[in-house]
Amino acid sequence: MTHPVPKGFRLAGVHCGIxxxxxxxxxxxxxxxxxxxxxxxxxxxLVVAASVTQNRAKTPSDNxxxxxxxxxxxxxxxxxxxxxxCREMARLAGDAVGGNESQALVMSTGxxxxxxxxxxxxxxxxxxxxxxxxxxxxxxxxxRGITTTDKFLKKASRSVRIAGQSVQITAMAKGAGMxxxxxxTMLCVVMTDAELTASLAQEMLTHAAELSFNCISVEGHTSxxxxxxxxxxxASGVAPISSTDKAAFQQTLDSVCIELAKLIPSDGEGATHLxxxxxxxxxxxxxxxxxxxxxxxxxxxxxxxxxxxxxWGRIVSAAGYAGVSFDPAKVTLTINDTLIYxxxxxxxxxxxxxxxxxxxxxxxxxxxxFGEGDASIRFWASDLTVxxxxxxxxxST
Amino acid sequence: MTHPVPKGFRLAGVHCGIxxxxxxxxxxxxxxxxxxxxxxxxxxxLVVAASVTQNRAKTPSDNxxxxxxxxxxxxxxxxxxxxxxCREMARLAGDAVGGNESQALVMSTGxxxxxxxxxxxxxxxxxxxxxxxxxxxxxxxxxRGITTTDKFLKKASRSVRIAGQSVQITAMAKGAGMxxxxxxTMLCVVMTDAELTASLAQEMLTHAAELSFNCISVEGHTSxxxxxxxxxxxASGVAPISSTDKAAFQQTLDSVCIELAKLIPSDGEGATHLxxxxxxxxxxxxxxxxxxxxxxxxxxxxxxxxxxxxxWGRIVSAAGYAGVSFDPAKVTLTINDTLIYxxxxxxxxxxxxxxxxxxxxxxxxxxxxFGEGDASIRFWASDLTVxxxxxxxxxST
Numbered sequence: 001m002t003h004p005v006p007k008g009f010r011l012a013g014v015h016c017g018i019x020x021x022x023x024x025x026x027x028x029x030x031x032x033x034x035x036x037x038x039x040x041x042x043x044x045x046l047v048v049a050a051s052v053t054q055n056r057a058k059t060p061s062d063n064x065x066x067x068x069x070x071x072x073x074x075x076x077x078x079x080x081x082x083x084x085x086c087r088e089m090a091r092l093a094g095d096a097v098g099g100n101e102s103q104a105l106v107m108s109t110g111x112x113x114x115x116x117x118x119x120x121x122x123x124x125x126x127x128x129x130x131x132x133x134x135x136x137x138x139x140x141x142x143x144r145g146i147t148t149t150d151k152f153l154k155k156a157s158r159s160v161r162i163a164g165q166s167v168q169i170t171a172m173a174k175g176a177g178m179x180x181x182x183x184x185t186m187l188c189v190v191m192t193d194a195e196l197t198a199s200l201a202q203e204m205l206t207h208a209a210e211l212s213f214n215c216i217s218v219e220g221h222t223s224x225x226x227x228x229x230x231x232x233x234x235a236s237g238v239a240p241i242s243s244t245d246k247a248a249f250q251q252t253l254d255s256v257c258i259e260l261a262k263l264i265p266s267d268g269e270g271a272t273h274l275x276x277x278x279x280x281x282x283x284x285x286x287x288x289x290x291x292x293x294x295x296x297x298x299x300x301x302x303x304x305x306x307x308x309x310x311x312w313g314r315i316v317s318a319a320g321y322a323g324v325s326f327d328p329a330k331v332t333l334t335i336n337d338t339l340i341y342x343x344x345x346x347x348x349x350x351x352x353x354x355x356x357x358x359x360x361x362x363x364x365x366x367x368x369x370f371g372e373g374d375a376s377i378r379f380w381a382s383d384l385t386v387x388x389x390x391x392x393x394x395x396s397t
Numbered sequence: 398m399t400h401p402v403p404k405g406f407r408l409a410g411v412h413c414g415i416x417x418x419x420x421x422x423x424x425x426x427x428x429x430x431x432x433x434x435x436x437x438x439x440x441x442x443l444v445v446a447a448s449v450t451q452n453r454a455k456t457p458s459d460n461x462x463x464x465x466x467x468x469x470x471x472x473x474x475x476x477x478x479x480x481x482x483c484r485e486m487a488r489l490a491g492d493a494v495g496g497n498e499s500q501a502l503v504m505s506t507g508x509x510x511x512x513x514x515x516x517x518x519x520x521x522x523x524x525x526x527x528x529x530x531x532x533x534x535x536x537x538x539x540x541r542g543i544t545t546t547d548k549f550l551k552k553a554s555r556s557v558r559i560a561g562q563s564v565q566i567t568a569m570a571k572g573a574g575m576x577x578x579x580x581x582t583m584l585c586v587v588m589t590d591a592e593l594t595a596s597l598a599q600e601m602l603t604h605a606a607e608l609s610f611n612c613i614s615v616e617g618h619t620s621x622x623x624x625x626x627x628x629x630x631x632a633s634g635v636a637p638i639s640s641t642d643k644a645a646f647q648q649t650l651d652s653v654c655i656e657l658a659k660l661i662p663s664d665g666e667g668a669t670h671l672x673x674x675x676x677x678x679x680x681x682x683x684x685x686x687x688x689x690x691x692x693x694x695x696x697x698x699x700x701x702x703x704x705x706x707x708x709w710g711r712i713v714s715a716a717g718y719a720g721v722s723f724d725p726a727k728v729t730l731t732i733n734d735t736l737i738y739x740x741x742x743x744x745x746x747x748x749x750x751x752x753x754x755x756x757x758x759x760x761x762x763x764x765x766x767f768g769e770g771d772a773s774i775r776f777w778a779s780d781l782t783v784x785x786x787x788x789x790x791x792x793s794t
Contacts, residue, residue, distance in 0.1 A: 112710030
């Protein structure tokens, strides 16, 4: 699978010394050649990194030039000095591409509560700006530069025809821990060479995030730094104007974001299964979301999946404490398409066959149906393993 | 520490064959000699065991005679047959002590979704009723009969002077997993020989539960079966009438319930630390509760405590996604009484000393202060260990 860089973008990742591992990029620049548009969606945590506060004030924007990302340090809970450092990062990145601070966005991910090494950030921005390019190597170095505990690179790409011409959407993301629904310590940058107004870009990114990044969970801990950006260079000269073209672009954007979102719990720290949960038949999508969030965050549900145990009692009882009103006598559950529980009662099924199907596949599919209405949601989550606990109780992490 | 059985009660635990381990009691009867009063508080899960539904309809009661408890099978998600079995259990227990079904309460704990072996239950009730006694041995066998994965027996006892005379409060509880705030797979029976009206008993138990059983968490999974009962035999002939006596009794009841409640996360599956969290300075107790629940349920907070890591970033960021409005610039955190974070900023402290203090003690004390008002809450929770995950991902559990 190739991930062509959309027209009008150049990017680079470099190692500037934020992380001690010198083999690993820790600073990424992504720049447009001319002013483009940028939209953002952010963490819903009340405690946020400086970058989130400042990006919120700058997006949506129709005068975007560059985003600078550092990994290894979240610049969160760092007070007024952290605010100053973040503004300085934006200024340095803006200058480096011939723009200014107001045209630059910042993302920082890594440890909370430490000040950024600004001398290294500055030399990193200088080095990266000298390496900006639009080829595969530049793209991969940029993706590596935004990662932390990720075990693989998260990339997705599609082209879509608009007004008879092809435009490109290519995106990267990072994230493996501190992942709760409503974003996570995840960062995502979606680049497109389509021409989008700032307000349309914001509307489309918000729609895509609702179906993707807001539906994933590793352990349910919402981070201080979650950011997803949609950047449009306009370099294709093609804009979605008709409702058909808008729908085509939206659908492709959704698909790219869902592909990336699923990769995050798939790479969840220590994960041995990706849980795909469909909650259907709810009165509202909000109800479905609350149930999906509660079920996928239950450590007892997660550990049952880890153990390839079709333990429906844990799943049904987790739905029961989601704070959503439903009739337990109408609840139905399938695991890997096998009916396990129907209309509030367990049914006879081949338990060994279901357990074997769980053991044999990385993805485990659950469907919980409520018979209360037409609303539904799809969530993706990690299971919970000994490796997750070892990793996160290791003092050094 | 002794746990005298309050006057007017007799009890017994027997093995009747619900659990395969023949050395272990699995059925308990607790009876009053004459009709007493009973109050109950129950799980807030929407999916509940038959016993919860039937007890709710019977309490508060001024015509109580007996509670029958079985462990090894929760009789939850068992439909109309489960309802019938539960009523039959009440009828058998009522008959066995010379009363009737309406005077009998039922508690069941164990696996979800299996029918009760009613023949064994019946012979167990017969055997237990023949052994009813008021001595230490009877008390301990009754406590053993309500346990499941508990590693130790949970008992508490106090006497309190009312109207110049002493009354006794003695209680038992069980619980080690599927423990979320707002009750858990926990059962508790508080016996007293004080004379209480049904409404006063209910009011006092509700008050005590708010400070105790509703403030504990192992993994935050609210169960289908949680039940705490306050049983008053009246056999002392002493009733709390004056406001002073009522306050003295309430305070003693609170203290018994808090002592038992803390034992549950202390025995949380695989727990290596008891986390005691004080959330202070909130606008409302509801706000304090939401923050305490969110912080103590975060796997990242729990694993940091497991690793003796004063990782304040995880604690402060968990508060930030509790859904409570506060000013992050006013948040202060202490760990084991050492100031770690003040007014929204980390402070300099001896990290090794704090980590050593965590390593050296089973209990780790956190205080999060918000400066938004006068409301507070105290929560108790388990940490999260490899043993918890191993235990709960073991297919056979």
